[in-house]
Amino acid sequence: MTETIKWSFSADRCMRRCPRQFFLQHKAAWHSTRDPARKEAFLLKQVKTLELWQGTLVHRAIELHVVPALQEDGEVDWARVVDAAARMARRQWDFSAARRYREAGMTKNAAGDDYCALAGHEPGTTASDEDFDRTVETVRSALTNLSTMSPLWEEVRGRGKYWPELEVRVDYDIAHVEAYIDLLFFRGYGKPTIVDWKISESNGGGDADLQTAVYAWALCRHPKWAVTRPEDCVLLEVQLLRNTVLHHRADQATFDALENRIYRSVDEMRAMGFGEKYDIANLENYEFAENPNNCAFCSVRSLCQELAVGSASSSKKANIHGKLRQRERNYEPAHPQLF
Numbered sequence: 001m002t003e004t005i006k007w008s009f010s011a012d013r014c015m016r017r018c019p020r021q022f023f024l025q026h027k028a029a030w031h032s033t034r035d036p037a038r039k040e041a042f043l044l045k046q047v048k049t050l051e052l053w054q055g056t057l058v059h060r061a062i063e064l065h066v067v068p069a070l071q072e073d074g075e076v077d078w079a080r081v082v083d084a085a086a087r088m089a090r091r092q093w094d095f096s097a098a099r100r101y102r103e104a105g106m107t108k109n110a111a112g113d114d115y116c117a118l119a120g121h122e123p124g125t126t127a128s129d130e131d132f133d134r135t136v137e138t139v140r141s142a143l144t145n146l147s148t149m150s151p152l153w154e155e156v157r158g159r160g161k162y163w164p165e166l167e168v169r170v171d172y173d174i175a176h177v178e179a180y181i182d183l184l185f186f187r188g189y190g191k192p193t194i195v196d197w198k199i200s201e202s203n204g205g206g207d208a209d210l211q212t213a214v215y216a217w218a219l220c221r222h223p224k225w226a227v228t229r230p231e232d233c234v235l236l237e238v239q240l241l242r243n244t245v246l247h248h249r250a251d252q253a254t255f256d257a258l259e260n261r262i263y264r265s266v267d268e269m270r271a272m273g274f275g276e277k278y279d280i281a282n283l284e285n286y287e288f289a290e291n292p293n294n295c296a297f298c299s300v301r302s303l304c305q306e307l308a309v310g311s312a313s314s315s316k317k318a319n320i321h322g323k324l325r326q327r328e329r330n331y332e333p334a335h336p337q338l339f
Helices: 009-017 019-028 036-045 050-071 078-097 108-114 129-147 150-156 208-221 252-271 280-285 292-296 301-310 314-330
Strands: 005-007 162-172 175-188 191-198 234-239 244-248
Touching: 005 009, 005 252, 009 019, 009 208, 009 252, 019 036, 019 280, 019 301, 036 301, 050 078, 050 129, 050 162, 050 175, 050 191, 078 108, 078 129, 150 191, 150 234, 162 208, 162 252, 175 208, 175 252, 191 208, 208 234, 208 244, 208 252
Parallel strands: 005 175, 191 234
Antiparallel strands: 162 175, 175 191, 234 244
8 A cells, every 4th residue: 555655855855866865764764663773764864964963053043042032023132142052052062972862762852952963973983173163153154144134134024923943744646745944924914935044155956946935835735824826925045154045936837847846756756665664675676876975974874784785695795895895985075965
């Protein structure tokens, strides 16, 4: 029996980057199970690069300390925001360095905002104090830049109600589409503004229009929000390290392109057997990443290699080890995809 497939842009990109990572992170990973492979997949799914971590810190600082001031129509104490983000970073760094995320019985709910699992603290890696200092400085720069973006604040202030880090779920065909909105507010009835925080130096990917359009598309399809016209949606991509605000399209043509993307993506997932009942043996149906660089930044890399060797026959183990070593030799340092 085919199950509903959970779809998001992050899942789609993961599938295209590496089908095996996609299976382990989006199918195998499960927190409440006795299966050690599934537990490890879930734990490794939480592991972040420093770049992703800095994005998480900025998002959380905005949610905890900026949005409440907006709700009360008050002034934001930016020095307090930056200081709180730095203190949270220190607690999370210490939590991760002690590998508390691997403690028996530890959960994200129990640890709260102290929870953190960084790739640099996994076995065989070394994260330095300089890494921590650079991350905190990037977070400081992003929040300081945000405080100076006057035209943005003229648009954002005085809107009454704000929804930070909002998850919107809608169904499309056999897909359960998940959209995560960084900040939502309304300029009027049925007229939302959607803000997408970006913490990177890049100008965004080629599918940036579709990635931001999915937020408007989800609001239009969800009965709770009473949004009926895509043109009524304002989509703002705020690049915090570049002091730049990009405006993205929301119209029927973009929605049609988005639905086509979702349909084709889900069809590919279904062809892999992704909608079927979980079975670790199905991992063999998912190919390794074509680009060895992707393995270098993959949080489930160790588990993936362990399962690849462990499930092979004795005659194939040496061949698999050889292929994995070759991938290591082919690796060329590259900039990872940022938050």
